[in-house]
Amino acid sequence: MSTAAQADPAAPAGSAGPLAHRRPLGDRVFQILAASAGALVLVILALIAISTSQQASSWFSTEGWSIFSVDWNPATNSFGAMAFVYGTVVTAAIAIILSVPVSVGVALLLTEVVPRRWSRPIVTVIDLLAVVPSVVWGLWGILVFAPWLQHIYTSVGSAVNGIPVLGALFGPPVSGASFFTCGLILAFMITPIVTSLSREVIATVPAIDKEGAYALGATRLEMIRGAVWPHSQGGVVGAVMLGLGRAMGETIAAALVIGSSPVITSHLLAAGYSMPAVIANQFGEASGEFRAALIGLGVMLFVITIVVNLIARGVVERSARRQRGA
Amino acid sequence: MTAMEPPAVDLREPAGWRRSKNQIATTLMVLAFVIVLIPLGFVLFTVIAKGASAISWAFLTGGPIPPNVVPAGIGGMGPAVYGTLVITGLAAVMAVPLGVLGAIYINEYGGRGPLARVVRFMADVMTGVPSIVMGLFIFSIWVLHFGYSGLAGAFALACLMLPVVIRSSEEMLKLVPDPLREASYALGATKSRVTLTVVLPAAIGGIVSGALLAIARAAGETAPLLFTILTVTATNANVFSGANTALSTQIFANATQPFLGAQSRAWGSALTLIAIAFILMIVARIVTARFTRYSR
Numbered sequence: 001m002s003t004a005a006q007a008d009p010a011a012p013a014g015s016a017g018p019l020a021h022r023r024p025l026g027d028r029v030f031q032i033l034a035a036s037a038g039a040l041v042l043v044i045l046a047l048i049a050i051s052t053s054q055q056a057s058s059w060f061s062t063e064g065w066s067i068f069s070v071d072w073n074p075a076t077n078s079f080g081a082m083a084f085v086y087g088t089v090v091t092a093a094i095a096i097i098l099s100v101p102v103s104v105g106v107a108l109l110l111t112e113v114v115p116r117r118w119s120r121p122i123v124t125v126i127d128l129l130a131v132v133p134s135v136v137w138g139l140w141g142i143l144v145f146a147p148w149l150q151h152i153y154t155s156v157g158s159a160v161n162g163i164p165v166l167g168a169l170f171g172p173p174v175s176g177a178s179f180f181t182c183g184l185i186l187a188f189m190i191t192p193i194v195t196s197l198s199r200e201v202i203a204t205v206p207a208i209d210k211e212g213a214y215a216l217g218a219t220r221l222e223m224i225r226g227a228v229w230p231h232s233q234g235g236v237v238g239a240v241m242l243g244l245g246r247a248m249g250e251t252i253a254a255a256l257v258i259g260s261s262p263v264i265t266s267h268l269l270a271a272g273y274s275m276p277a278v279i280a281n282q283f284g285e286a287s288g289e290f291r292a293a294l295i296g297l298g299v300m301l302f303v304i305t306i307v308v309n310l311i312a313r314g315v316v317e318r319s320a321r322r323q324r325g326a
Numbered sequence: 327m328t329a330m331e332p333p334a335v336d337l338r339e340p341a342g343w344r345r346s347k348n349q350i351a352t353t354l355m356v357l358a359f360v361i362v363l364i365p366l367g368f369v370l371f372t373v374i375a376k377g378a379s380a381i382s383w384a385f386l387t388g389g390p391i392p393p394n395v396v397p398a399g400i401g402g403m404g405p406a407v408y409g410t411l412v413i414t415g416l417a418a419v420m421a422v423p424l425g426v427l428g429a430i431y432i433n434e435y436g437g438r439g440p441l442a443r444v445v446r447f448m449a450d451v452m453t454g455v456p457s458i459v460m461g462l463f464i465f466s467i468w469v470l471h472f473g474y475s476g477l478a479g480a481f482a483l484a485c486l487m488l489p490v491v492i493r494s495s496e497e498m499l500k501l502v503p504d505p506l507r508e509a510s511y512a513l514g515a516t517k518s519r520v521t522l523t524v525v526l527p528a529a530i531g532g533i534v535s536g537a538l539l540a541i542a543r544a545a546g547e548t549a550p551l552l553f554t555i556l557t558v559t560a561t562n563a564n565v566f567s568g569a570n571t572a573l574s575t576q577i578f579a580n581a582t583q584p585f586l587g588a589q590s591r592a593w594g595s596a597l598t599l600i601a602i603a604f605i606l607m608i609v610a611r612i613v614t615a616r617f618t619r620y621s622r
Contacts, residue, residue, distance in 0.1 A: 023516060030518035031435055037427035038436065038445040041452055041492065044485055048459065051466040105358030113355055122359060129366050131603045133546025134457075135574045136596045139581045140369050143589060188365045195362075219348035242454060249456025251549040252574075256581055276458045276549070280578075283553055298462040302455065309454035313447060 094183025425491025
């Protein structure tokens with residue numbers, strides 16, 4: 001479309017001159033090819049929504065509102081998802097709380113503190129963290145990390161037992177594979193993405209703002225609080241939400257270290273379960289209604305992560321636009 | 327003529343509490359990086375320590391994969407290594423050309439038009455779709471009708487890679503300066519010719535390195551493969567039909583086994599998988615360093 005529009009002013013007015021010739025067929029074919037490749041993204045997203053909801057429809061129709069019950073028992077054909085939704089939210093929240101201060105700290109370190117030649121190796125380390133596959137985190141988590149944490153949990157659990165709030169959160173029963181272990185591993189896994197997105201946002205803060213702050217005699221911390229933070233706040237919130245979406249959808253590591261127990265409990269050190277984890281663990285032996293319920297969990301997960309991502313991308317875009325305008 | 331005395335300005339760091347606060351903040355940032363290093367070092371150390379003893383040429387190429395109770399050192403992960411390479415390769419063959427084409431559409435044709443903006447935004451959203459959902463999607467749309475196969479696994483991985491390739495390629499195309507395009511138009515070239523022979527070669531370094539990173543991530547994915555290829559123990563040379571296997575799904579199956587032989591095979595597979603991902607990442611770095619013409 002734009003080629004024709006660009007070529008037009010060059011053509012002699014009112015006459016079909018040599019420059020106003022029709023675009024060759026190959027050119028148009030290539031444009032259509034490229035457009036369809038782009039549209040494929042929309043087609044795939046639509047197909048995901050349609051095909052999975054279709055497979056899950058029997059779960060939604062037979063269970064009705066009891067899909068939100070706590071009772072999950074394949075033997076009695078009752079499939080309530082609430083325990084898994086709870087586990088997903090709790091583990092993702094733990095991951096975010098643990099990961100965000102570290103990620104934003106490293107992002108600030110990279111952009112504001114270290115000289116350029118030092119930032120490369122630091123970025124490499126963060127990239128390495130991103131390249132470790134989920135299943136390797138899970139393997140390490142269940143065979144090495146969880147047994148080690150078990151000792152710590154046991155002593156923490158007996159120390160806080162009976163204390164009002166802490167006892168409810170960290171008291172016994174404790175298990176090496178638990179909500180908290182899962183949250184920790186998810187935190188390791190989302191740190192690279194939150195770091196690199198925050199860093200991108202922080203890097204767009206205009207140098208003139210920072211220099212202004214320094215010229216007024218600000219220390220580096222005061223400069224960050226006065227010049228960097230107001231500028232990048234929105235973008236960092238978006239980055240954190242994208243991390244949240246990742247943490248909620250992370251499957252294999254969670255399936256291995258969460259403890260596989262569908263309960264709703266305030267005890268963070270106890271075994272739990274999450275939506276992606278139960279799909280990965282139980283899909284193999286599922287059929288009929290059971291399979292429909294697991295695919296239905298996938299649909300719920302898809303909807304939740306899409307909503308989180310839409311909001312996050314919206315926040316990032318809005319803050320980017322505001323910065324361009326400023 | 328007497329030299330003017332410059333006005334006395336105290337450029338030293340402010341003293342007292344403000345300075346201490348600043349130093350505490352800087353220390354905390356460095357500490358954050360150290361905290362990142364600890365789990366990474368811990369994981370890499372464990373995987374190398376436990377995996378290195380399991381890995382041998384026979385482990386990487388031999389087969390079939392023995393049952394869980396068999397002690398370490400017998401049989402090999404050959405079928406899984408083959409499966410991982412072939413399935414990931416097939417996924418790359420599908421996702422990389424389509425992703426680059428999509429990026430060309432967004433950057434060269436769509437511009438600020440509504441469809442291009444929607445596609446760009448949705449590609450971003452699609453990168454956030456959990457990998458297990460991709461597995462369920464391909465299960466519903468393909469496996470239920472045509473059965474388990476390496477191809478189905480490749481479809482799922484390709485769906486994961488596509489938005490990543492689109493976004494990274496688009497970033498690279500954006501860096502190609504407009505005068506390059508305008509010069510080619512001035513010579514009378516058509517848009518497709520300009521794109522394919524001028525813009526694409528100018529950005530190819532970044533595009534290839536972005537694609538390699540996407541492939542590295544896909545090679546380690548487990549969740550999309552679980553319900554699309556199943557997990558068998560013998561090599562299935564035909565990637566287009568019949569159940570297959572991959573390193574990642576083998577690790578998942580072996581991780582929860584109490585048998586030391588199975589665990590050792592899991593560690594060996596983990597090391598192999600990490601090595602594959604690292605090699606791809608290093609190649610991507612080399613490509614970036616040698617073939618990138620325009621960078622940020």
